[in-house]
Amino acid sequence: MSNLIHEYEAVNWNKPTSELAQVFWDQQWKQIWFPEEIAVSKDVKQWQGFEHQDTYKKVFAGLTLLDTIQTNIGMNQIAAYATDLQEKAVFTVFAAFEAIHAKSYSYIFTTLCTNTEIDELFEWVKKNEYLQYKANKISDMYNKIEEGNAESLWKAMFSSVLLESFLFYSGFFYPLYLGGQGFLRNSAEVISLILR
Numbered sequence: 001m002s003n004l005i006h007e008y009e010a011v012n013w014n015k016p017t018s019e020l021a022q023v024f025w026d027q028q029w030k031q032i033w034f035p036e037e038i039a040v041s042k043d044v045k046q047w048q049g050f051e052h053q054d055t056y057k058k059v060f061a062g063l064t065l066l067d068t069i070q071t072n073i074g075m076n077q078i079a080a081y082a083t084d085l086q087e088k089a090v091f092t093v094f095a096a097f098e099a100i101h102a103k104s105y106s107y108i109f110t111t112l113c114t115n116t117e118i119d120e121l122f123e124w125v126k127k128n129e130y131l132q133y134k135a136n137k138i139s140d141m142y143n144k145i146e147e148g149n150a151e152s153l154w155k156a157m158f159s160s161v162l163l164e165s166f167l168f169y170s171g172f173f174y175p176l177y178l179g180g181q182g183f184l185r186n187s188a189e190v191i192s193l194i195l196r
Contacts, residue, residue: 011085021086028093033193035104040111043184047112050184056174057113060105061121062131063171066163067102069135069142071095074160077142081153104190112187138163 016022050056075095079088109118125131141159146152172191179188 018084018086024090035107040186043186064105067098070098073139081145
């Protein structure tokens with residue numbers, strides 16, 4: 001074994017090493033759902049006469065960007081630097097759920113929008129200075145995590161909490177508000193599932 005560069009350890013769920021890892025693991029898997037389970041197509045008729053389509057689409061485009069950051073950068077970086085193997089596993093599960101959320105917004109786009117509209121939305125995301133500012137600020141905190149520096153890890157986790165709270169919730173408001181008014185209710189159901 002002397003030729004090996006690193007000795008790897010397997011995660012042992014039979015010996016709890018973190019107070020919350022098992023709780024978060026169990027809770028997360030109880031909440032799994034997939035976008036295709038929601039009948040967003042029932043919103044098509046209301047969508048066709050909706051005068052604020054542009055705003056609605058851009059809300060979901062912005063949410064898609066934030067969930068993409070969480071999936072591809074945030075949770076992966078936090079998991080990479082977390083020292084507890086059970087916690088690493090939980091962060092990986094969180095990343096998978098963020099990917100489901102991003103896919104759910106695409107499912108709404110696919111149901112309500114043309115391919116051209118979808119392409120334009122994703123171009124808008126790349127060019128929107130406010131969305132890019134948020135994405136850069138959050139991803140910078142994730143990319144500043146340093147090996148053995150607990151403070152940098154905690155700052156990244158705090159940034160994740162900010163993203164998961166006020167940045168997401170401000171985007172969730174409009175679809176939930178409309179859904180509460182009986183408008184585009186199935187699309188709002190997607191947000192409700194994300195929030196549970």
